Structure formats: structure tokens, C-alpha cells
Amino acid sequence: MPPFDLPEGDPFGPHNLPYGVFSRPGNPERTVGVRLGDHVLDAGAAARALGSPHAALLAAPTLHPLLAAGRPTWSQVRAALHAWVTDPAHRPVLEPLLHPLSSVTLHLPFEVADYVDFYASEHHARNVGQIFRPDAADSLTPNWKHLPIGYHGRSGTVVVSGTDVVRPAGQRKGPADPAPVFGPSVRLDIEAEVGFVVGTPSPMGSPVGLDDFRDHVFGLCLLNDWSARDIQAWEYVPLGPFLGKSFATSVSAWITPLEALDHARVAPPQRTHPLLPYLDDSAQEPAGYDLRISVAINGHVVSEPPFSTMYWTAAQQLAHMTVNGASLRTGDLYGSGTVSGPTERERGSLLELTWNGRDPLELPDDKRTFLEDGDVVTLSAWAPGPDGLRVSLGEVTGRIVAG
Known part of the structure; x- marks a missing residue:
């Protein structure tokens, strides 16, 4: 199923958008991902492609920089992600950056302090x-x-x-x-x-x-x-x-x-x-x-x-x-x-x-x-x-x- 064609009521729809960290086969580099249905969006690549001021936070190998950025930034990033995945005009840019979950490796998403x-x-x-x-x-x-x-x-x-x-x-x-x-x-x-x-x-x-x-x-x-x-x-x-x-x-x-x-x-x-x-x-x-x-x-x-x-x-x-x-x-x-x-x-x-x-x-x-x-x-x-x-x-x- 194409990544944007979610089943009705999908619990991982645009109303959810949880954060994780993933890598792809043959490439050990880790990056922040956002789940949409059964796909994960390369959030850093999407932010760079769409000119987001938060690209550096989302291109990190862990959620740590985003976590440290504080609540106003959390809200801004979430609002931007929601706009990106719900606006059909962004689909040509985002579709190549959405990877099936079955094709990626998920990692511990943040550095546990205490x-x-x-x-x-x-x-x-x-x-x-x-x-x-x-x-x-x-x-x-x-x-x-x-x-x-x-x-x-x-x-x-x-x-x-x-x-x-x-x-x-x-x-x-x-x-x-x-x-x-x-x-x-x-x-x-x-x-x-x-x-x-x-x-x-x-x-x-x-x-x-x-x-x-x-x-x-x-x-x-x-x-x-x-x-x-x-x-x-x-x-x-x-x-x-x-x-x-x-x-x-x-x-x-x-x-x-x-x-x-x-x-x-x-x-x-x-x-x-x-x-x-x-x-x-x-x-x-x-x-x-x-x-x-x-x-x-x-x-x-x-x-x-x-x-x-x-x-x-x-x-x-x-x-x-x-x-x-x-x-x-x-x-x-x-x-x-x-x-x-x-x-x-x-x-x-x-x-x-x-x-x-x-x-x-x-x-x-x-x-x-x-x-x-x-x-x-x-x-x-x-x-x-x-x-x-x-x-x-x-x-x-x-x-x-x-x-």
C-alpha cells in the first residue's frame, strides 16, 4: 500500500506521529524517524528538503538534540511534520523518504541519562x-x-x-x-x-x-x-x-x-x-x-x-x-x-x-x-x-x- 494511503482509522495516522531512530540496510548511519502507518519518514531528510529551520535537530543520530530543545520547539516541529504529511503538495518530496518499517532497523531512540x-x-x-x-x-x-x-x-x-x-x-x-x-x-x-x-x-x-x-x-x-x-x-x-x-x-x-x-x-x-x-x-x-x-x-x-x-x-x-x-x-x-x-x-x-x-x-x-x-x-x-x-x-x- 502506498505510504500516504492509510487505512481508515489507522492508529499511526497524522494525529499520532511518534518519534524513533532508525537505520537502513547497508548504511549504519542512524537518523530520526517519524512513524506514519507502516512506514517511517526520514525526518532529517524531509526537513532539509523542505527548508525547515529544525533540520539539524531531526538529522541527528538520536532524539537527544530535539529533547533538549524545549517545549516551544517540540510544538513547532510537530506542527511542521503534521503539515508536511497532510499537504498533498509535499507528497512528491516525501514519498522517496518514507521507508517500510519491515526494511529498517529501529534503535534505542534516546540516550538514557538516569x-x-x-x-x-x-x-x-x-x-x-x-x-x-x-x-x-x-x-x-x-x-x-x-x-x-x-x-x-x-x-x-x-x-x-x-x-x-x-x-x-x-x-x-x-x-x-x-x-x-x-x-x-x-x-x-x-x-x-x-x-x-x-x-x-x-x-x-x-x-x-x-x-x-x-x-x-x-x-x-x-x-x-x-x-x-x-x-x-x-x-x-x-x-x-x-x-x-x-x-x-x-x-x-x-x-x-x-x-x-x-x-x-x-x-x-x-x-x-x-x-x-x-x-x-x-x-x-x-x-x-x-x-x-x-x-x-x-x-x-x-x-x-x-x-x-x-x-x-x-x-x-x-x-x-x-x-x-x-x-x-x-x-x-x-x-x-x-x-x-x-x-x-x-x-x-x-x-x-x-x-x-x-x-x-x-x-x-x-x-x-x-x-x-x-x-x-x-x-x-x-x-x-x-x-x-x-x-x-x-x-x-x-x-x-x-x-
Whole structure:
């Protein structure tokens, strides 16, 4: 099908236009691409051909220069791209610059600076509390309704969708084991998340307020924060996740700009505890997002977590992440934490879906408690767009291979 002849309602139409980085066969040079249907537009070449003042940003081998340019430039570039792909007069110039997705290689689209992972779903947090603290009076920890809990992860092992994930090894010790043993994880899990990508940096000592979220965050992507539950359980007291998380975090190849998701903005769940002023969003515009996520193992959908149920918003997470004066850097990535809804079919991890291995999942080929070598996990998602259209967030996929 010609690149401009999109099927009606294509979720990668001109209303979406996510950014990525690609290379072509026989040419290792990487460049910024914008997805249109099942094609990718060489954005740098298009900008040069059409005389755009932003050609240098779009011809870069990474999104980093565009991310650093700031919100006014983001809006100008997006408006120009939309005009280019919707004006028939530009088709003769653009058609040779549109390449079938099947013919290109997609790369990690930005240089990850720092990585932070949050724990923002009340349903997930309550499920985990009930699994590990079944006798507790409250399945949430005392701080959970007062601040977005998070931890600082490892940016060097963030990988693009399609990268194999090597089963990690480490220490593990079951409750009845006399001593820890070393070996490959036997409780390898997923975490269905959404990642937020920071563009505009901030100076050290200057917190970023709720009002400034859209001036600093460029867009979002799907994120799978792979988790070795057995390694994590033995190591995480008292300092939190380490080797059980740091071996791999997968992100989708496409970064959806926030402006493409304006029709998906929704109010977060009702707050049940008073919030301190820097987190109080009661007078703010709705900062939640109605994203519909799907989790598939070996092509079989096992869960559909709703992002609209997340108690803490990305704006609150950014405010909390910087309230102590921590600076932002271009390329910072922060994850929402596992997305889970109120029903069993909406849980975003195998830990919850199988209730820590007690209730195996029924797959067409076999049962699963945790991931086995050869398993392929794919997260996909869409959001409501303008005029009843859908905005696709693409997918993030990874295959487990033996260490």
C-alpha cells in the first residue's frame, strides 16, 4: 500500500506521529524517524528538503538534540511534520523518504541519562502487600498514600524493543532454605509499565512543580521492567531492588509526544488522604492518561491493565523526584511502576496474575507461573485520540534466553 494511503482509522495516522531512530540496510548511519502507518519518514531528510529551520535537530543520530530543545520547539516541529504529511503538495518530496518499517532497523531512540522506577498503582501495591504480608492490617505501607514511592535504577541496561533478555543469575534463598544458593533466576517476571522521557533539564537545587510537567517531559513510551523475584526477595531488605531489577529494562522504539495524547487526559482516582502542597493536584488540569495496555506471552493475551487507574500521576512523580533539589537531565527516564487494575484480568505482573506462583496461568501451549526460556513477552497499548481515532503506543517485546 502506498505510504500516504492509510487505512481508515489507522492508529499511526497524522494525529499520532511518534518519534524513533532508525537505520537502513547497508548504511549504519542512524537518523530520526517519524512513524506514519507502516512506514517511517526520514525526518532529517524531509526537513532539509523542505527548508525547515529544525533540520539539524531531526538529522541527528538520536532524539537527544530535539529533547533538549524545549517545549516551544517540540510544538513547532510537530506542527511542521503534521503539515508536511497532510499537504498533498509535499507528497512528491516525501514519498522517496518514507521507508517500510519491515526494511529498517529501529534503535534505542534516546540516550538514557538516569532511570527511576515508581510504584504508583494502588491495585498493584495492595496485591503485593496481600501476597507478602497477608496478616497485615493494611496491605499498603504507611507512606504509600502520602508520596510516590520509587527507586533509582540502572540506565545502562535500558534496551530497545526486540532485544533478547538474558536470564539473570544471582543469590536466592527460600524461606525454608538453610543458606542462600547462586544460580539463574527461577522466578523471572515482567512489569507492564509506561515510561516518561525528560527533555528539558533543570538545575540542581530547583524542584520542578506540578505546573511544569509538560515543559520538561517530552513524551512517553511503553516499558517492561523485567524482575527476578527470587533474587529480589533475598536482597531487597533494607535498601530495595538491585540485581533483581538491574539486568534489563525494555522500552518501545517509539516515543509518543505528550501533545498526541491530549484527548487521553483524565482525572486520576479520588485521593483518600490529604496531600502536601507540592503534590496537591486538586486545582490542576487532569494529569492522568487513559492508556489501554495489553500483555501477551507467546502471542496469547493474558492481561489488559488500565493506566487510568494509577493513583499517582506522572506530574506528581516528577515533582516528588525533584523536590529534594535533584536535577533533571535530558534523556532521564522514569517508569510508572507496574500498571494493575481492580480485576484479575487487569494485573500487570506474573507475581499478581499467578498469585506468587500459586495459580498457574493457562496458555495454549502449557501453564506458566513465571517466565521460561524462549518465552516472548509483548506489551502494546493505545489511547483515545481526536474524532474517535486511536493513538497507538506501539509495542515493546523481549524474548527470554538462557544465561
